[in-house]
Amino acid sequence: MTRRLDRAVGTAAASLLSPFRSSRPQPADPRRILLIQPTAIGDTLIASGLISAIERRYPAAEIVVAHGPSNAAAVKMLEARVRPVQVGFANPARAVAALKALSPDMIVDLTPWPYATALCAHFSAPWSAGFNPQGSRRGRLFDLSVPHRTDRHEIDNLDALSQAIGAGPAREMRISRDASARADLPASDGLVLCHVSAGGARAAAKAWPVENWVALARGLVAQGYQVGFTGVPADAEAVAPILEVAALPADRAFSLCGKLSLAALAELLAEVPLLISVDTGVLHLSAAVSGRAIGLHGPTHAARWGSVSPAALGLDSPHPAGGFVQYGWEDHPQAEEIMPMLTPERVLSAALDKLEAQPRLRANEDA
Structure with missing residues (x-):
């Protein structure tokens, strides 16, 4: 469903349905709580603290996370004990059928703006909670709605939702770590990881120019650091021209695309002196392990x-x-002119400042 159709149908539905539904009391002892988080590794990781808070608040409840294919790996990394269920929200009628079949006592919609997921929550459980963006009627579809604000970090919005449903603070990301994933990781000392590819509808606008990555890699290697480019197998196509133009020794700059699981990448991010990344899930994975980035x-x-x-x-x-992007669907006529104005000189200077503040992790000057 396109955003325009989602908004048109959702606004009409909210206006029609809200007069016939009064807010009901939140279940005191729910048997099953369903959380809607259909997309994005980064969004799932940012919500991990809220999911753990709900588990602590309702220790006897089964927590089900309705997710999509793109964030399945992130759901598996949650610290909270959850039951993952993949649901296709592109077809709301089928999604409602799938959610109702799970018999949830309450639903919490973690997405900030789609009417489709709010309608699914409305029709699939006796009680639901979710966000209401400014100027939206989306909140009318929930028994409890929380203002979604664009003047604060998304983790603060999720914290507000967590507090509103009585689950307590949720500003700390909570994932499980897999020590066995450390096997066969590259040596982290002196290794700077770079992540060049973003996902989602605004991937092109979030991209940093090849020539900027080339200049950054050359500058880091000149200071004695190794540079490893991370990504899924498909990201190798974006990394290849950077390595080709940079023309650096293969043991100083190399691709790790497709060579690390998400769990292994988390372990490496916890150890390396620095990650440099566009705004994407890897940046939030680093945050989840308190990484330097x-x-x-x-x-x-x-x-x-x-x-x-x-x-x-x-x-x-x-x-x-x-x-200009607050939710992910916005566009701007100058969208692809923005990232090139972030110069490699500025990024390299910031990177070296961070690296030089970590003497125990600096690269060997003789490398």
């Missing part, structure tokens, strides 16, 4: 979507249109 932001602002790790730094493009 620099996030490169253009369409999004770091204050809204950046890493929440205390050891991370977000660099925003100075382009006046920067930060």
